[in-house]
Every structure is written in structure tokens, then in C-alpha cells.
Amino acid sequence: MVMHSARGDSRLSFWLHVREFAVPASVIETTTARRLAGDWAGACAAAGVEVDLDLRTAARRYGRELAARVRGDLQGLAPDLLRWHLPRIAPDGLLRPGLTVPLARYGDVRLVVRTPPAGASGTQRFGLALHDVRDVRDGTAGRANAHPHPHPSRRFRLDLHRHLWDARRSGELAVRLGGPERWVAEARILLRTDGHPDGAGTVLVRLGARRQLVVDTGDGHAMPPDLPRLPLLPDAAAHVPPDLELLRAGLIGPERLHPLVAEALAPGHSVAAGSPDPGPGPGPDGPRLVECRGARHRIGLVDGVLTALDHSPAEIRREELLMALTGTPLPCLQAVDDAHRRPESLADVRARLLHGDTAGAPPGWARVVRLGGG
Structure with missing residues (x-):
């Protein structure tokens, strides 16, 4: 097992395991082919994504303009890339359960991913839906939706990081790498999106279960948190991507990454779309x-x-x-x-x-x- 080559760092071992098994090359290949053919629904099916939205219903409820914006986002959606970047949990690297992860915002409406509840018969399929925050406020979501966490996650939000799911913007990963050097810039993006036009203010950065800092976008100063509840910098902005860490440690080559990720992090490295080297192990009928x-x-x-x-x-x-x-x-x-x-x-x-x-x-x-x- 490749896990042994990274035994000195349990986090890298974990992500090496995830990269080997969580999104198979066959899934990437089929999903990419359907996406490039303009079949976003077929791409979702190939990537194990259950689509729980109807654009005609959305047009009737929210208007044609909003439905058109949703359709445009779905046309750029690479569901295999989304699966690649969704948060995971130890020890097996399965999807973090019970999350509502926002992908895009349209006023009070969100395009979201819903991961399965904990213990949901081991499924690794996840759902794609429209979420109206007004339904949560007036209590209707509790009756209509049995998902355990109906509120979109603050920690895991991808509406600020479209390059993690939109194939048209995947190249931005090379610039928006997360980590301390990006905290101030990412904090300004967060604050502007959440209603502070000048991007000025303070945000909370979660470094671990018991470690947090407050970052001020005015001077970039980081300090221990001693302030009331603040906007939370999403994990995608707070931490360096595991793929970059694996590349830097020499534990993985670009050919073993998702092709869109490899293109962003290792430009010039030729990787056929959907064809990362699966490495040793059993093929469909092999030894x-x-x-x-x-x-x-x-x-x-x-x-x-x-x-x-x-x-x-x-x-x-x-x-x-x-x-x-x-x-x-x-x-x-x-x-x-x-x-x-x-x-x-x-x-x-x-x-x-x-x-x-x-x-x-x-x-x-x-x-x-x-x-x-x-």
C-alpha cells in the first residue's frame, strides 16, 4: 500500500489514501466525457451525484432569470472535481456526513451539496439541490427536508471557491492556495461577499479543533480570539490544499491527481483528461x-x-x-x-x-x- 511511504505524516497518509481510492479514474473519465458533451445531468449520474432540483420548477418559483443562472452554473459543474474536493473524515476518507455545502448564491437561494447523514447505509452518493434560506427561517425546511443539518455550512462553503467545482475556473487553484499567506486576501473576499463592500473587518480562522485566530484585514495582524462571534474563514481558504502538500513531499505525481488539479498545480505536465495513473492494485478483472x-x-x-x-x-x-x-x-x-x-x-x-x-x-x-x- 502507498500509505506506508507517508507514515511519517499521518495527515499526508490520510490524503494519499483518499487520492488513491475516493475518485477512481474510471469515474473521472466517464464524467468528463459527459460534461464535455454538454450533459451535466449525465455527468452528475456518472459521479454518483443525485440531482434533487428541477429547473422548470425553479423558474416558476423564483423566476426565469434565477433559473437561467442556475443552468449556467450547472453547465460548468465538474461533479468529479467537486467530489475530489469535498471534505472527508478519518479513518477511511469517506465524505464528511450531514453537511449542506453551498456552491453558489442567488440572493436567498443557494445551489448546495448535501452529503449523506452519518450511518446512511455506507453510501458515498451525495445530493445537489436548491436551498432557500427563507424556508429555514420560517420553519418549512424542517417539515420538507429531513436532512440533519439544513443550514449551509460556514466552515465548508464553496461559493467563495468556485475553482473547486467549476471546470471553467479550476485554474484559479494555482493562485488561491489557502494558508497564512492568503488569509488577508481571502478574508476580504469573504467580507465583501457577506455585505462589507470595502472588505474591511476581522474574521475567525480555524486552525484545528482547539486552535483559532482572528485576522484583521486592515493590518493583517493575527491574534488569539477574544471577540464575539465573527465571520469564519472557510477551510478551503484557511489551509494549504492537500494535493499541493503531497506534491511538495514527493508522495504523489501530477499524473495521479485529477486532471484539472494537475493542470493547475503542475502546468505543462501532460495528463489526458480523466486518465490519472491508478497505480498498482486490482483492475476490474485483474490480479x-x-x-x-x-x-x-x-x-x-x-x-x-x-x-x-x-x-x-x-x-x-x-x-x-x-x-x-x-x-x-x-x-x-x-x-x-x-x-x-x-x-x-x-x-x-x-x-x-x-x-x-x-x-x-x-x-x-x-x-x-x-x-x-x-
Whole structure:
């Protein structure tokens, strides 16, 4: 597993794991093709996004002008890029549950993403909808919508960071990288958007569960918070993107990033749209790779049975006899044994299944994992 190469930094290990499994190359490829063909609804379907809005209904309720603005934003939406950038939680890197994340604002109406509630049968699908803040104020949202957090998130808001979901603006990631050097500039954007035309004022920056600072856009000074509730700088502005940290640490190459992200962070690096290198691991019908005595060997399914593909039957029988005497297994045989005894040890297969990538976890391998409770 690639996780081991970043064991010195648990945060980078976490994001390396997310980048390997959360948005498969096959999803990026299909979603990109449909988006480029002008089929935004088909792109959403390919990326596992449930569309819970109707533009004709929006036109009747809010007017044709607003509906046209929503349609324009949907035409730029790259749902695979949105999935790439949505917040995630440890240990498996699944979507942070129960969020309403605003993507765009139209007065009192928001285009939002709604992540599934915690414990929602393990689904990694999320919803795209229109949210009217007036419904929350008058209490109608509580009756019409069972989502546990109907209010749009202050911490996770992407209406100020369209480059994280709009393919037409994805190149802005190279400039709006987040982190301390960007706090003042991002704070001014936040304040202007929220009704302070000159962008002057103070904002709260959340650095961790117990660390916060207040940043004054007048002098850029940061101080411990001792003021009342302030506008909160979104996480996308407060922190350096994990992709940039992974690149700087040498733990990932541009070819392993989402193509739009790679184009922004590593300009000039040629990456075919939707075709990041998935790295080692099982393909839709392929074997799993195992380091075995200085060589890379394969184990895979033969007639529904896991087998060491690069060892002859005679060699396997000999090794099984030696193992009975010495207790030291051949690595390939150890991997096969682990798959049956502890299928959760097949971390790559389990991770693909957790993230909904049934194409990347072959049906036979999925059966092995599920039979073992993984």
C-alpha cells in the first residue's frame, strides 16, 4: 500500500489514501466525457451525484432569470472535481456526513451539496439541490427536508471557491492556495461577499479543533480570539490544499491527481483528461500485486478460487510443505491466506468498496471481502 511511504505524516497518509481510492479514474473519465458533451445531468449520474432540483420548477418559483443562472452554473459543474474536493473524515476518507455545502448564491437561494447523514447505509452518493434560506427561517425546511443539518455550512462553503467545482475556473487553484499567506486576501473576499463592500473587518480562522485566530484585514495582524462571534474563514481558504502538500513531499505525481488539479498545480505536465495513473492494485478483472522474494507477483481468481498466479502447482505444494515445517510462508501464499482469514487486510479492495468503486474491486474479490466481514 502507498500509505506506508507517508507514515511519517499521518495527515499526508490520510490524503494519499483518499487520492488513491475516493475518485477512481474510471469515474473521472466517464464524467468528463459527459460534461464535455454538454450533459451535466449525465455527468452528475456518472459521479454518483443525485440531482434533487428541477429547473422548470425553479423558474416558476423564483423566476426565469434565477433559473437561467442556475443552468449556467450547472453547465460548468465538474461533479468529479467537486467530489475530489469535498471534505472527508478519518479513518477511511469517506465524505464528511450531514453537511449542506453551498456552491453558489442567488440572493436567498443557494445551489448546495448535501452529503449523506452519518450511518446512511455506507453510501458515498451525495445530493445537489436548491436551498432557500427563507424556508429555514420560517420553519418549512424542517417539515420538507429531513436532512440533519439544513443550514449551509460556514466552515465548508464553496461559493467563495468556485475553482473547486467549476471546470471553467479550476485554474484559479494555482493562485488561491489557502494558508497564512492568503488569509488577508481571502478574508476580504469573504467580507465583501457577506455585505462589507470595502472588505474591511476581522474574521475567525480555524486552525484545528482547539486552535483559532482572528485576522484583521486592515493590518493583517493575527491574534488569539477574544471577540464575539465573527465571520469564519472557510477551510478551503484557511489551509494549504492537500494535493499541493503531497506534491511538495514527493508522495504523489501530477499524473495521479485529477486532471484539472494537475493542470493547475503542475502546468505543462501532460495528463489526458480523466486518465490519472491508478497505480498498482486490482483492475476490474485483474490480479492483485504482491512483493514476493524480490519480484512483483500476482494473486488472482481462477474459477472463483484465489491463486498465486506466478508459482507452479508443484512449487506451491513444495512451499506448503516447507511452511508446515518452518512456519515461514511464501509471500504470495501468505497473501492468499490473509484474504481468507482476514479479508480486511486487502485494504485496497476494501477501500474501493467503501468508496463505492465496485468497478475497481472485481466481483470475485468483493465476495472474498464480504464473506469475511470486511
